[in-house]
Amino acid sequence: MSDQKIHIPVGATGDGRFTTACAHREVNNRNHAYDDLARTEPSAFAQLLMEKGIEHEAMVYERLEVAHGVVRLPAMSAPALIKDTDSAMVNGARIIMGGGLPIVSGRSGKPDILIRVDAPSTRAAWGYVPVDVKSHRGFKGTTKARQWLVGSIESPFLHDATTLDEIGTPLLDDSLQLAHYWRMLEESGWIPRVDPVGGIFDVDARLVWRRLDIALWKHEHPVTEITQQRSALEILDLEWEFRWNAVTRMLDGSDPTTEPILHGNCATCEWKNVCYEELDASEHVSLVAGVTKAHVKKFATIGVRTQSELSRLDVRSAAMFDRAKSRGVDLGKIRVLASEHPNPDDPVSVLTGRSKKTLEFLTAEGFVTVSDLSWLEPRLATMPWFAHVTRRIDGARVRLHPDGLPHLPRDERIPVVPRADVEIDVDMENSDVVYLWGTNATVRDGVSAPASVRPGYRPFHTLAGGHVDEPGAFVTMWNWMHTVIAECDHQNATVRFYCYTDAENTKMHEIASRWLDFPGMPDHEAIDALCATDHWVDLKETVEGLVWPTDSLSLKEVAPLAGFSWRDEDAGGDNSILWYEIAVTTDDDSQRREMSEKLLRYNEDDVLATKVLREWLDDGLNGRGPVFPSVVTLDEMFA
Numbered sequence: 001m002s003d004q005k006i007h008i009p010v011g012a013t014g015d016g017r018f019t020t021a022c023a024h025r026e027v028n029n030r031n032h033a034y035d036d037l038a039r040t041e042p043s044a045f046a047q048l049l050m051e052k053g054i055e056h057e058a059m060v061y062e063r064l065e066v067a068h069g070v071v072r073l074p075a076m077s078a079p080a081l082i083k084d085t086d087s088a089m090v091n092g093a094r095i096i097m098g099g100g101l102p103i104v105s106g107r108s109g110k111p112d113i114l115i116r117v118d119a120p121s122t123r124a125a126w127g128y129v130p131v132d133v134k135s136h137r138g139f140k141g142t143t144k145a146r147q148w149l150v151g152s153i154e155s156p157f158l159h160d161a162t163t164l165d166e167i168g169t170p171l172l173d174d175s176l177q178l179a180h181y182w183r184m185l186e187e188s189g190w191i192p193r194v195d196p197v198g199g200i201f202d203v204d205a206r207l208v209w210r211r212l213d214i215a216l217w218k219h220e221h222p223v224t225e226i227t228q229q230r231s232a233l234e235i236l237d238l239e240w241e242f243r244w245n246a247v248t249r250m251l252d253g254s255d256p257t258t259e260p261i262l263h264g265n266c267a268t269c270e271w272k273n274v275c276y277e278e279l280d281a282s283e284h285v286s287l288v289a290g291v292t293k294a295h296v297k298k299f300a301t302i303g304v305r306t307q308s309e310l311s312r313l314d315v316r317s318a319a320m321f322d323r324a325k326s327r328g329v330d331l332g333k334i335r336v337l338a339s340e341h342p343n344p345d346d347p348v349s350v351l352t353g354r355s356k357k358t359l360e361f362l363t364a365e366g367f368v369t370v371s372d373l374s375w376l377e378p379r380l381a382t383m384p385w386f387a388h389v390t391r392r393i394d395g396a397r398v399r400l401h402p403d404g405l406p407h408l409p410r411d412e413r414i415p416v417v418p419r420a421d422v423e424i425d426v427d428m429e430n431s432d433v434v435y436l437w438g439t440n441a442t443v444r445d446g447v448s449a450p451a452s453v454r455p456g457y458r459p460f461h462t463l464a465g466g467h468v469d470e471p472g473a474f475v476t477m478w479n480w481m482h483t484v485i486a487e488c489d490h491q492n493a494t495v496r497f498y499c500y501t502d503a504e505n506t507k508m509h510e511i512a513s514r515w516l517d518f519p520g521m522p523d524h525e526a527i528d529a530l531c532a533t534d535h536w537v538d539l540k541e542t543v544e545g546l547v548w549p550t551d552s553l554s555l556k557e558v559a560p561l562a563g564f565s566w567r568d569e570d571a572g573g574d575n576s577i578l579w580y581e582i583a584v585t586t587d588d589d590s591q592r593r594e595m596s597e598k599l600l601r602y603n604e605d606d607v608l609a610t611k612v613l614r615e616w617l618d619d620g621l622n623g624r625g626p627v628f629p630s631v632v633t634l635d636e637m638f639a
Contacts, residue, residue: 006244008106009251016109016177019239021265023222024258026243027250028271039270045574046268048581049135056135057112060201061097063153064113072097081110089190092116092126095156104187106244111181115199117158119192127192129158130181131199131207132174137432138200138208139168151199151207158197161209170210172217174200175232176239179212183236196233203432225297262286262551263293283307288395289548289557295386302383310396311638317377318390319410320365325385329361335373335381344371391547394631397638399549404561406546406620408630415545417618418537420496421447422488424481425614426504427606429599431577433470433514434507435584436461437477438603439497440611450487452480457604463596466584471515474508478522485535500555500610501540505531539614546617547631559609562616566605568598576602 008014009030018026028034042050061072070093073084078100085099096114113131121127138150148170149161178198185191196212210216215229222242230238246257260275263286269275279287283306286296296305304310324331337351338344348367352358367373380389390410398407408414421444429436437460443449460477462469481497488495499505508527515521530536543553550557556572576599583595619625 006106006241007248008244009248012247013103013106013108014240014244015107016180018243019176019180019236020173022263022269023239023243023246024260024275025265025269025271027246027256027258028274030247031250034274037274040273042270043268043574045572045578048578052581053133053135056203057133060133060153060205063205064095064097064156067153068095068156070095070097073099085114089114089128090124092124096128101181101184102188104184107180107184107187109177109181109184113156113201114185115156115158117192117194119194121192122189124190127194128185128190129192129194129197129199130178130185131156131201132177132181133201134171134174135203136171137204138170138202138206139166140171141168143167143169149209151209153201153205153207156207158194158199158209161207166208169216170200170208172219172232172235175210175212175217176236178210179232179236182212182233220294225294227294260284261293261296283400285310285392285396287551288392288399289550289552290388290395291392295392298384298386302379307396307400310393311400313380313393314377315390315393315410315635317375317380318393320376321380321385322388322390323365324361325387327357327361329355329358330385331361331376332381332383332385334358334362335376335378338370338373339378339381341370344369344374346370348372394547394634397631397634398547401549401634401637403629404549405626406548406558406561406628407634408628409545409547410631412630413545414621415542415617417539417542417614417621418496418534419618420444421493422450422453422484422495423498423611424453424484424495425498425607425610427499427603427610428504428507429573429576429580429603430507431580433462433467434474434511435463435467435470435580436576436599436603437473438600438607439477440604440607442611447493448491450484450491450493452483452487457600457607459600459603461600463580463583463599471511471518471521474511475518475520475522478508479520481530496535496537498537498539498610498614500538502531502538505536539610542614542617546628555606555609555613559613562613564609564612566609567601568605571602571605 012030014026064070065072073081073088073096076084081100082102085096085101088096088099094116097112099114100110111130112133114128115131116126117129118126145165145167147163148166150164150166151157151161155161175198178200182191182196182198197209198212199207199209201207212232215231215234217230217232217235218227219230219235220227222238242257249255249257260278262276262279262284266272266275285291285299285305285307286293288307288310299305299310304313321331334351341351347369348362349359351370352362394407394410423442423444425440427438428434439458441453441455441458443453443455449455460473462473484495505527509524512521512524512527540553543558548558550561579595579599583592583599586592586595616625620628
């Protein structure tokens with residue numbers, strides 16, 4: 001893709017963040033009608049992350065200076081920095097820290113580090129590749145281990161990198177920044193004749209290299225909406241063109257190509273309140289729990305953009321299309337063919353061609369002749385179908401209904417809240433490590449409490465020793481849980497541990513991997529074995545069995561419907577990290593106590609929220625509390 005074909009407004013630039021996350025953010029950033037609107041200030045947690053990032057960057061710079069006798073370029077004006085950086089490259093500096101590159105084709109950027117590669121570039125017998133410093137881990141996810149080039153402070157040069165097997169994939173946003181710098185170096189003539197590559201010094205000061213031209217990430221084309229594996233450079237080029245086109249159309253007053261959509265990146269965006277007000281005012285479909293960005297685009301193909309429009313789609317037709325989708329049958333195609341077929345009395349077999357599966361499905365569902373398909377809503381037949389569209393329609397109806405209660409699903413399968421004689425709610429708090437496991441024990445009436453169980457809140461934390469206490473806190477909790485199980489078995493009592501989502505499962509595995517040799521550390525098989533028993537319950541699975549009137553199914557969204565509220569207004573997982581960092585780093589004893597108490601209070605509220613929610617759900621599902629009506633009762637209202 002050539003930047004020459006892209007119209008960039010005069011004087012406008014995009015930095016390394018331009019193609020990451022939300023395209024609408026970049027449009028808002030350049031919308032002068034929004035200049036006077038109040039943006040969301042960075043949270044205290046976001047400020048902490050920025051400070052930790054700056055500290056980590058300074059540490060990496062300092063260690064590189066000591067190891068290689070290089071000096072970071074001092075603070076100076078942008079033109080002077082660009083000039084000094086170019087001089088350093090012309091002179092063949094092996095490592096350039098804190099440099100700046102000239103603006104080219106609307107691209108601006110200051111890579112943290114430039115590493116010389118002894119392969120010719122347009123400008124010299126050597127070239128430079130970009131490296132950035134990040135205070136997070138170098139890999140994300142659990143994809144199968146593969147070989148990666150990894151360097152270090154002592155060996156930061158590409159040819160010295162070691163091949164290591166690593167699980168996961170380098171973060172896409174990091175890689176897009178590196179691809180951005182690669183394009184800048186390429187246009188400036190400083191790219192060496194090597195495969196496109198860039199590196200990230202991660203939180204452990206490991207230099208994780210990655211190819212920028214290999215399709216490592218699944219990404220949707222912003223125009224064609226085709227999702228496939230793409231390289232960082234391909235994604236960069238696609239998003240660069242799409243976003244500048246969106247900005248240009250906004251400035252010209254043309255039809256927009258981006259819009260506010262509620263999605264995962266909104267929580268930390270400065271525009272979140274502005275966008276949410278617009279979404280709420282327009283009854284946008286993305287406010288329906290479970291409706292994703294991809295779903296929004298698919299609904300838009302049939303003119304459905306609001307909750308009201310979604311709520312009035314024909315659920316009978318949608319349910320049939322859902323069943324067909326689950327069986328791998330393209331019923332939409334068959335419905336379109338039926339509308340075009342000249343003889344409605346012909347058997348449906350004239351529409352199915354050689355597909356035995358499709359014919360069997362139609363026959364089983366009672367479609368005998370072509371005319372039998374006529375009741376299916378034609379508009380739905382033209383929409384690119386996805387799983388559980390009926391649930392999204394019901395979600396819009398429940399959200400618009402005034403009772404504010406979750407509703408029973410259409411399929412008549414009533415969710416169940418598993419109960420026990422001894423019930424223990426579990427929640428953990430984490431950053432790069434898990435620093436707190438909180439539990440709250442409830443002993444049901446008529447049951448004798450096991451010796452190891454004290455009703456109420458019990459934390460297992462690292463507040464005394466910091467990160468190094470992570471394995472000890474976990475092993476202590478792990479042993480306690482198994483003591484409780486053994487004692488309950490001995491007295492013929494049942495016990496269950498309740499979490500919300502599988503985050504606790506994942507973090508147990510991460511700790512087991514990080515601290516493999518710690519005494520008493522369970523292995524992965526033992527963790528899987530516990531989570532597979534009836535002792536371990538993910539309450540989120542019960543919640544997902546109902547249809548909710550909320551934006552999402554997070555605990556913070558659904559627990560208030562059960563009457564629960566957190567004691568601190570600023571309660572949240574991000575802020576808990578802030579409180580923990582202060583508690584373990586401050587020299588002020590009073591502040592340490594205050595932050596420790598606040599952290600423990602927040603975690604206690606989290607486990608109490610799980611307790612209150614599951615008891616409320618159990619009451620409602622068994623006739624002891626609020627009546628949860630079926631979504632079927634809403635059909636007439638939204639017909």
